[in-house]
Amino acid sequence: MAKRLWDKGATLNEQVHAFTVGNDPELDQELIRWDILASAAHAKMLAKINILSKSELDSLLTALAEALTLSDANSFEIPYELEDCHSALEHFLVERTGDAGRKIHTGRSRNDQVLVAQRLFIRDAILTQCSRIGECIETLHSRVKDIGHLPMPGYTHMQPAMPSSVGMWLHAFIEHFLILLADGKRLLDTVNTNPLGAASGFGVPLPLDRNFTSELLAFSAPQRNPIDIQNSRGRYELRTLRWFSDIASATEKISWDLIAYNSKEYAFFNLPEELTTGSSIMPQKRNPDVVELLRARASRVRAAEFELVMVTSKLPSNYHRDLQYSKEPLLRSNAQISEIIPMLSLVLSSISPNEDTLQSAMSDDLYATYEAYRLVGEGMPFREAYIKTAEKTATGEIRKADLEKEFESIDASWRAELKLAESDFTSLKKDLKSWAKRLHAIEEPLLRA
Numbered sequence: 148m149a150k151r152l153w154d155k156g157a158t159l160n161e162q163v164h165a166f167t168v169g170n171d172p173e174l175d176q177e178l179i180r181w182d183i184l185a186s187a188a189h190a191k192m193l194a195k196i197n198i199l200s201k202s203e204l205d206s207l208l209t210a211l212a213e214a215l216t217l218s219d220a221n222s223f224e225i226p227y228e229l230e231d232c233h234s235a236l237e238h239f240l241v242e243r244t245g246d247a248g249r250k251i252h253t254g255r256s257r258n259d260q261v262l263v264a265q266r267l268f269i270r271d272a273i274l275t276q277c278s279r280i281g282e283c284i285e286t287l288h289s290r291v292k293d294i295g296h297l298p299m300p301g302y303t304h305m306q307p308a309m310p311s312s313v314g315m316w317l318h319a320f321i322e323h324f325l326i327l328l329a330d331g332k333r334l335l336d337t338v339n340t341n342p343l344g345a346a347s348g349f350g351v352p353l354p355l356d357r358n359f360t361s362e363l364l365a366f367s368a369p370q371r372n373p374i375d376i377q378n379s380r381g382r383y384e385l386r387t388l389r390w391f392s393d394i395a396s397a398t399e400k401i402s403w404d405l406i407a408y409n410s411k412e413y414a415f416f417n418l419p420e421e422l423t424t425g426s427s428i429m430p431q432k433r434n435p436d437v438v439e440l441l442r443a444r445a446s447r448v449r450a451a452e453f454e455l456v457m458v459t460s461k462l463p464s465n466y467h468r469d470l471q472y473s474k475e476p477l478l479r480s481n482a483q484i485s486e487i488i489p490m491l492s493l494v495l496s497s498i499s500p501n502e503d504t505l506q507s508a509m510s511d512d513l514y515a516t517y518e519a520y521r522l523v524g525e526g527m528p529f530r531e532a533y534i535k536t537a538e539k540t541a542t543g544e545i546r547k548a549d550l551e552k553e554f555e556s557i558d559a560s561w562r563a564e565l566k567l568a569e570s571d572f573t574s575l576k577k578d579l580k581s582w583a584k585r586l587h588a589i590e591e592p593l594l595r596a
């Protein structure tokens with residue numbers, strides 16, 4: 148039977164083993180590819196400082212390439228008795244390369260090994276979620292083009308407030324997602340330093356070339372101070388989860404609006420039948436379960452942020468096994484966000500407006516504020532115009548037909564803002580594309596001898 152890395156012959160207590168390993172073998176399936184790439188960088192560096200010979204490095208790279216192929220096909224095995232992906236990988240390398248495999252752990256610890264794997268995972272996750280957000284923005288854009296001209300009442304306190312439009316409402320979410328994209332880009336800069344080389348959290352007395360591994364893995368620089376590096380386990384994960392929570396907040400708001408506007412009471416939009424579910428008892432029902440679950444999944448993403456705060460706060464400096472639990476909330480939320488954004492895009496691309504209902508919801512009283520401003524335009528002080536308009540509203544003298552044209556300047560102004568949003572989007576897309584290019588470019592050369 149394969150042995151744990153640190154096994155010195157003491158008898159194994161199954162209950163303790165099960166408790167400490169938990170679901171790491173399963174979770175680590177998502178980290179293994181990053182551990183493999185970081186191991187390739189580490190091996191190249193060890194060869195550069197003459198700890199590995201050229202032929203040892205070559206055999207390690209061949210085995211690592213094999214491991215990557217297996218992991219990308221979801222068939223790299225992480226045996227339960229080996230605890231985690233790091234031990235499984237070392238075991239795999241020793242089996243294939245003998246002494247070269249027994250040398251790979253020189254100058255590192257599982258503590259920095261897992262840090263670098265999680266960091267690479269995070270970098271990739273941010274970039275992938277950014278591209279999903281980009282697709283959602285494109286969906287919103289095409290809906291604005293398509294149905295943005297339709298009028299829609301604006302509500303505050305869920306009470307009819309002022310005239311608005313479907314376009315203004317959709318554009319609001321474009322702006323929200325653009326902020327999230329810009330945040331994602333900044334987050335990439337923040338997380339992109341190299342923890343590899345901190346070892347257990349105090350460095351090692353070897354001339355490790357951390358600039359070299361940083362370059363190989365496209366990190367901007369080595370992260371500084373081994374203690375801080377170890378203390379940062381969970382810290383960048385938390386920033387990522389906060390960003391995920393912000394994505395979740397946007398989703399919640401849109402979902403809530405859609406649920407309300409799809410209800411019989413508003414009836415502004417219809418969801419296609421395939422995006423609704425029926426009731427087992429009430430034959431007439433078509434329920435917006437998909438959108439409700441979007442809202443609830445968003446809450447679960449926030450809960451994961453809270454879980455991570457609880458697990459990683461109030462710890463002293465350095466590594467503690469508690470930090471193992473920084474992994475699950477990160478992986479779980481990333482999986483949630485991966486499903487949430489595309490589902491949101493699908494919903495947004497499928498809603499169909501009820502033009503008649505939207506038109507008839509534009510009641511006269513929505514235009515009261517416009518009337519007040521019309522009076523202001525005639526020179527009346529605003530407070531007086533406000534009182535006068537309130538009286539007119541009570542006697543039913545405000546008429547939409549007289550005031551409708553006033554929306555034109557507001558319409559023109561959000562449309563001009565939408566143009567600015569389009570240009571921000573173009574430049575963010577360009578930046579993210581160059582990030583993606585830079586990150587994807589590392590893989591092939593890393594495994595090349």
Ligand code: ARG
Pocket residue numbers: 171231257258261466468470471472474
């Ligand atoms: N699975 C462990 C984790 O995620 C790997 C690091 C183990 N390190 C240790 N000192 N026990 O934290």
